[in-house]
Amino acid sequence: MSHAQRWLATIPSLTGHKLKVAYARVALYDDSLSELTTNLNEVCQLAEQASGVARDVLSAFVPLLIDTAHLQRVQSLRATALASALPAAGRLLRCSSTEGHLLDLPSSGGDAYVIKRADGRPVSLGERRALARRPSRASLDKLMNDPHPMVVRILLANPRITEEDVVLVAARRPAIPEVTVEIAKAWSHHGRVRLTIVLNPGSPPAVSVPLLGLLVRSELAETMSAADLPTTVRATARDLHELRPPLAEIEPPELKH
Structure with a gap:
């Protein structure tokens, strides 16, 4: 065989x-x-x-x-x-x-999609990774357009993520x-x-x-x-x-x- x-x-x-x-x-x-x-x-x-x-x-x-x-x-x-x-x-x-x-x-300018604090400063990578692990729908929605692959990897493993969510991210241009x-x-x-x-x-x-x-x-x-x-x-x-x-x-x- x-x-x-x-x-x-x-x-x-x-x-x-x-x-x-x-x-x-x-x-x-x-x-x-x-x-x-x-x-x-x-x-x-x-x-x-x-x-x-x-x-x-x-x-x-x-x-x-x-x-x-x-x-x-x-x-x-x-x-x-x-x-x-x-x-x-x-x-x-x-x-x-x-x-x-x-x-x-070169980078496609994905940093524009990083979520911001109330004062306009970007949320750090570590904080975004922690948010991606939360079972909160609100947290997921905020991170759906995050440009960093480490954040996306955690997000995709979150049990609350749906196929519809993933399709929307995959379709992003x-x-x-x-x-x-x-x-x-x-x-x-x-x-x-x-x-x-x-x-x-x-x-x-x-x-x-x-x-x-x-x-x-x-x-x-x-x-x-x-x-x-x-x-x-x-x-x-x-x-x-x-x-x-x-x-x-x-x-x-x-x-x-």
Whole structure:
């Protein structure tokens, strides 16, 4: 049994999205680059053919592939996929680079969204992080547009946060790349959230492109028709749309936490 087959048999049976991602995190570093890329390519090929099981497996890997903490490993995977002519893995990792994460771009002025005290002074990062942990709806509403990824990470884990809240943050323009990464890491298994990220022209291509593999055919069509998106995102959506069986796919149920 290949590791890809083991993933397909094991990951969907795990309870909870966090547990699935934890399993995938071990797999990301367990194999050689060659073996890992080959197995990932096998899963991607099945997902491209509308396999719900393969898409569930892919949804466990995507939060890792878009996380800059794993960028060195993922860049090596991308290079291996290109050198080994593994097209499905190559499509998944097409923009997995420093440039794809928009890390070299100047700040988009997110400090304007930092909440202020009554005297106009900004609330400190430590205080905002403490506010994000509170079970108060009023505190969450104040922080919904916070530009700092550390605050957003805590906010997204707050049990009072709703999918509607996350969709609104993911749709914000201009997008803040580091915030988009945090949203995708925590909520990409929710269909509305991932589509909102993909359709935001400010989302880093290193995030949007891997998410394309989790979209259904109608969502791929919507993406490839969105004129304001980066060319690479639209082109990859078109590639996947052409590969996806037009009649075999049934809209999948929401990927479970």
